[in-house]
Amino acid sequence: METLDTVPDEDFLRLDHQICFSLHAATRAFNGVYREALKELGLTYPQYLVMLVLWEHGELPVKGIGERLRLDSGTLSPLLKRLEAGGYVERRRSPEDERSVTVRPTSEGTALKEKARGVPRRIAAATGLDLADIRDLRERLDALAVRLDGVDPDELNVCR
Amino acid sequence: METLDTVPDEDFLRLDHQICFSLHAATRAFNGVYREALKELGLTYPQYLVMLVLWEHGELPVKGIGERLRLDSGTLSPLLKRLEAGGYVERRRSPEDERSVTVRPTSEGTALKEKARGVPRRIAAATGLDLADIRDLRERLDALAVRLDGVDPDELNVCR
DNA sequence: CGCGATTAAGTTGTGCACAACTGAATAGTG
DNA sequence: CACTATTCAGTTGTGCACAACTTAATCGCG
Known part of the structure; x- marks a missing residue:
């Protein structure tokens, strides 16, 4: 089975490229959509x-x-x-x-x-996701944030 | 069934509070972890x-x-x-x-x-996710970014 | 009570994101 | 071929994120 431990560093650098970039890009795409929707406010x-x-x-x-x-x-x-x-x-x-x-x-x-009332619905529609998908994504992101905020800095350095 | 169309605006504002904030927070948590891991580089x-x-x-x-x-x-x-x-x-x-x-x-x-080689593995470990979870999340975020980047600005304004 | 530790908000400085713009080089069209 | 339109990198200005610091108020221990 393929796990974190069986993947070579080299592949990992590429995979990492994908995941960190994906989060970065999604966030900025979201910001762009909000920017547009909030302009009138x-x-x-x-x-x-x-x-x-x-x-x-x-x-x-x-x-x-x-x-x-x-x-x-x-x-x-x-x-x-x-x-x-x-x-x-x-x-x-x-x-x-x-x-x-x-x-x-x-x-x-x-x-x-009152003017902001319609914003979230338009944003949700723009994502193309339904309520269940949105909830699921939110829960994953929340769990991830909690996990990452609790990381011991020493775990991230080579010198340990 | 509960869908985008059956939820009142008021609840939506609260739901929205959750989802947009979640993405925001997860991104910044990720940035913090990378910041720490990249300090030595x-x-x-x-x-x-x-x-x-x-x-x-x-x-x-x-x-x-x-x-x-x-x-x-x-x-x-x-x-x-x-x-x-x-x-x-x-x-x-x-x-x-x-x-x-x-x-x-x-x-x-x-x-x-060469010095960066170990970074992605430590980041992945910090997330507490396994390879499949990471791939799944990446795919969702990519799809979301593509969808959001392609949104017609007119869809986001009241005046249409 | 007095004084050092802590807490809250603000300031400063660095770096990123993006809109709007500039200037220089190239491409494309009549 | 000439001239307009486009393309590329860079600059300027605004706003956010965060680290490190300052200042002022409050807390709490002896």
């Missing part, structure tokens, strides 16, 4: 993810957004500043904890939810 | 993809690399400049067509292939 794809989180939770500290989207303040701070400049969110130092900044959608940001 | 993940292509083909014009990796000159030009500064590749105006620039690995760049 004036949102980028990461900004849309932030708005989805805020529509669901109403208001969150920056840290809370970061936990849900797995993004740090170095990414979120400028992104939120742009969303604020666009009039979609408000940022306010929390009175209870002055270190924390609470982010919430403005009325304009909330109104945007 | 002095390559970033996109630089590694370029080197994989060059190791396989020996020498290619910028356009050829871009076609294989689905990247344009705006991304590749500075990336290749960094690879050249690192001593891994050489760039030369093609004598036959002065518009074209031929990229090829230097001896140092070729030597790097």
Whole structure:
């Protein structure tokens, strides 16, 4: 039987070429489709993810957004500043904890939810997948992400 | 039966939250693992993809690399400049067509292939997937990318 | 209570992705 | 053959991801 251990390094380099490239390409293809669908909303794809989180939770500290989207303040701070400049969110130092900044959608940001309502259906249609396929792919990707996030860095270096 | 047409918009927004986020997160988790594995080679993940292509083909014009990796000159030009500064590749105006620039690995760049030999196996091990799973996931992602790249932009806008 | 450790957000710097554009070379058509 | 259209690489500008760091507030231990 053909397993991870019976394939020579040389073939592996080629196989790897396929898999890492495939993920890379699929992600960018997805980004392209979202970019197009979100153009009329004036949102980028990461900004849309932030708005989805805020529509669901109403208001969150920056840290809370970061936990849900797995993004740090170095990414979120400028992104939120742009969303604020666009009039979609408000940022306010929390009175209870002055270190924390609470982010919430403005009325304009909330109104945007209605305009965004049709987006996911059009995206799903564009993938050509049915609900079961989408769920299946999502579960695989989630499991993969959890697995990869938990990898011990030492496993990845030659010196161990 | 539950299909794309029988799910209300509201649920769809939540489902969408899951799927787009999953892909996003999996990609970044993958990038993190590659980042760690490639640290000792002095390559970033996109630089590694370029080197994989060059190791396989020996020498290619910028356009050829871009076609294989689905990247344009705006991304590749500075990336290749960094690879050249690192001593891994050489760039030369093609004598036959002065518009074209031929990229090829230097001896140092070729030597790097040996150091990179163990990387894909360690990555594959980190995913916790076996060969069949990897192939299956790759095929799904490829099909998805092809489908998404071929989407008519009009399908994605409300005004149609 | 006081002070060092931790936490939150922000800043800086590097690299990638992509749109829009430039300039130079080539291809193709009348 | 001349001249327009296309092609190729590169540049510019915007935005995201992340590492490393800064600053300010809070926590918690002695």
